[in-house]
Amino acid sequence: MIRITLIGSGNVAQHLIKAFSKSEAVEIVQVFSRKKETLSSLIDYDKIVNDFEDLKEADLYIIAVSDNGIAEVSQNLPFNNQLVVHTSGTASLNTLDNKNRRGVFYPLQTFSKNKDIDFSVIPICLEAENTFDFRILDTVAKSISNAVFPINSEQRKALHVAAVFVNNFTNHLYQIGQEICDANQVSFEILKPLIQETAEKIKTLDPIDAQTGPAKRNDSSTIEAHLEYLNNENQKNIYKILTQSIQHNGKKL
CATH class of the missing domain: 3.40.50.720 (NAD(P)-binding Rossmann-like Domain)
Structure with missing residues (x-):
């Protein structure tokens, strides 16, 4: 022992x-x-x-x-x-x-x-x-x-950075989603099955193949409507950055 x-x-x-x-x-x-x-x-x-x-x-x-x-x-x-x-x-x-x-x-x-x-x-x-x-x-x-x-130490650093993206940043996006729901008297519970399905999909698909939404479709009218709706500058900036990243498939902007 x-x-x-x-x-x-x-x-x-x-x-x-x-x-x-x-x-x-x-x-x-x-x-x-x-x-x-x-x-x-x-x-x-x-x-x-x-x-x-x-x-x-x-x-x-x-x-x-x-x-x-x-x-x-x-x-x-x-x-x-x-x-x-x-x-x-x-x-x-x-x-x-x-x-x-x-x-x-x-x-x-x-x-x-x-x-x-x-x-x-x-x-x-x-x-x-x-x-x-x-x-x-x-x-x-x-x-x-x-x-x-x-x-090894270098691999562990890479893992930790990746973990911040998939965990800490993702959870922060959950918080933003809840804030938007709360501000409009909509239950955040409605989004939980979507959150669960998104997590389940990457068990069988690579994240790039599981990606959906207006940025993936280059649906400019929906993107503009969302940006016009958001009056919180922080939320708007995050939306823009993530949209651009998805449209460039994660490549440098």
Whole structure:
């Protein structure tokens, strides 16, 4: 059984605690949290520490903190030559202090504290400095997920940028759609089957083949009508940029 210590108390850390707690291949030795009460409902209180000097020996230390905090946390760890990884989509493996063996354990998913997730379908991207450490990460990842991939730092950066487009930007467009509905006393619920079908289509079609709408059809009269209707300049600019991008098939404008 692989002994794990988690460092962090945010969304990613909390979901990892839940996932690892169900795994028979790993044991959570400790969790580091500056505020112990944050995690008291997820793990035994005596396993939560808030002083780096209280960290016990483990096979793997997973730093699940904001990107800005990774370097400082790794520098503060009071040991050497242990396997230490971070969970960031953008931070390089070299962000970690080289006094320890370094790696990356990146679950590619959007995490919210109050939304349970099936970890078995979440892709986990792994990187390590040697084969031995990679095998440890691979075993840990496969104990909670059926989708594990070796991904280097440059590939991970590309994935994270792509993820921002398909997740964060898309969700922002949902918000704009809801604002337009709310402003006109129309239920946003009416759009949810359309949102679901759009997501379902790319399971069998490439996004470029699934594209529909006035921009795809070059329906200039509808596009002009929409632009005339929109009186929010931010919404109008986004509409224009996305329309142009679709019309150019994603090529440089």
